[in-house]
Amino acid sequence: MIGKTDKNPQLEMFKVPLKHIIREDHELVILSQKIDWVKLEADLSVYYCRDNGRPCVPIRTIAGVVLIKRIFNESDESVLERWVENPYWQYFCGEVHFCHELPFDRTELIKFRKRIGEEGAEKLLKHTVQLFSKKEIQEDEVLIDTTVQEKNITYPTDVKLQKRIVENCRKIASKEGIQLRQTYKRELKQLMIDQRFHSHPRRRKKALAAARRIKVIAGRILRDIERKMDQGQKEKYGSQLALFHKVLAQQRTDSDKVYSLHQPHVKCIAKGKEAKKYEFGNKSSVAKTCRSGIIVGAMAFKDNIYDGDTLSPQLEQIERVTDHKYKAAITDRGYKGHKMVNGVQIIIPGKLPGSSSKYQRQKVRKRFRFRAGIEPVIGHLKHDHRMSRNYLLDEQGDLVNTLLAAAGFNLKKMLRRIKAGAMDIFVKWINRFFEQIWCPNLAG
Numbered sequence: 017m018i019g020k021t022d023k024n025p026q027l028e029m030f031k032v033p034l035k036h037i038i039r040e041d042h043e044l045v046i047l048s049q050k051i052d053w054v055k056l057e058a059d060l061s062v063y064y065c066r067d068n069g070r071p072c073v074p075i076r077t078i079a080g081v082v083l084i085k086r087i088f089n090e091s092d093e094s095v096l097e098r099w100v101e102n103p104y105w106q107y108f109c110g111e112v113h114f115c116h117e118l119p120f121d122r123t124e125l126i127k128f129r130k131r132i133g134e135e136g137a138e139k140l141l142k143h144t145v146q147l148f149s150k151k152e153i154q155e156d157e158v159l160i161d162t163t164v165q166e167k168n169i170t171y172p173t174d175v176k177l178q179k180r181i182v183e184n185c186r187k188i189a190s191k192e193g194i195q196l197r198q199t200y201k202r203e204l205k206q207l208m209i210d211q212r213f214h215s216h217p218r219r220r221k222k223a224l225a226a227a228r229r230i231k232v233i234a235g236r237i238l239r240d241i242e243r244k245m246d247q248g249q250k251e252k253y254g255s256q257l258a259l260f261h262k263v264l265a266q267q268r269t270d271s272d273k274v275y276s277l278h279q280p281h282v283k284c285i286a287k288g289k290e291a292k293k294y295e296f297g298n299k300s301s302v303a304k305t306c307r308s309g310i311i312v313g314a315m316a317f318k319d320n321i322y323d324g325d326t327l328s329p330q331l332e333q334i335e336r337v338t339d340h341k342y343k344a345a346i347t348d349r350g351y352k353g354h355k356m357v358n359g360v361q362i363i364i365p366g367k368l369p370g371s372s373s374k375y376q377r378q379k380v381r382k383r384f385r386f387r388a389g390i391e392p393v394i395g396h397l398k399h400d401h402r403m404s405r406n407y408l409l410d411e412q413g414d415l416v417n418t419l420l421a422a423a424g425f426n427l428k429k430m431l432r433r434i435k436a437g438a439m440d441i442f443v444k445w446i447n448r449f450f451e452q453i454w455c456p457n458l459a460g
Contacts, residue, residue: 044108401422
């Protein structure tokens, strides 16, 4: 059942009203007044049951915490700890009185993200885009680029995966009461030491022999546990055992490899960077307006597809979020092969004919300089809004994390604009004050 927010401003003896603590001209207060919370609650209420069950956490409260987390780059734990200390955060989330206790347990954030999914996260992004004027949103051109959203996994190697298989098989055996023929605990510990520094000429032979032995041990324990399982246990752990077999059978040149046992959907993506040749996660696409710099689209893809094939779903999402169809999309050379997608012209850098004038060359150069402006935006998404390393689980976590990071970017942009506007008003007031004092004396 949908929970209700307390909107009663009546004073209570032991509760401090937030309006007595905060400043009305603070940027978070002004931002909370700009957001249409009634419409946001109506959009997200479709993911809740209306009549049955215990009342949930109010939608404005939990949605406000989710947005604050993205604005200020906080974790699930730290955002709630700081929420208790910060009256402006509490006001943003719809509280009337200052609260000294946590509004809910941090696990509610996990349940909320699972509940709304990709569709609900896209609605949150749409609400952040609607904070800006139509003139800023509905430009003629949009900039699109892709990046890699890295997953929170260790750097994958075959030896690490095989060691994890041995450890997981031991856990299954302990849980199900299966007696293994041999656990290899002591030997495996020494082999993990021996297989290190395999690129050194003097250690190479011993390290490769240790790596082969670890793979043999993983296969032995896996076959041993399968022999001793009954039919019910095999059905219970069928998908997990199949994953173990796939890891042991995969070769270096295989295309669909497993890089993590707890996140098997992770892909190895090469973007041609000098410092980081391979990144392990998923491919994400970001779209922003050319002049105003508002993120109007953000998508995560399950497969490592060609950049040009991301254009069609990305342009569809942009149209859903902005209710506007752009005339052109400016991309880099990674999108070659596409000139027109969904009625939108795709502009890619290329050589102009020799007959082109100097003005035409300058105009094209200026347009692609604007395109480079999406690169720092992606950098801010990663380092300021929790997209650098994705801690959310599974493929749905990839989709939701990308959208919420984009929503946090737009809100931070609006916060900076509100703060700058308040500073301009203050400076003008100071100037007018000194003019009234000093100008008559100077004139006299």
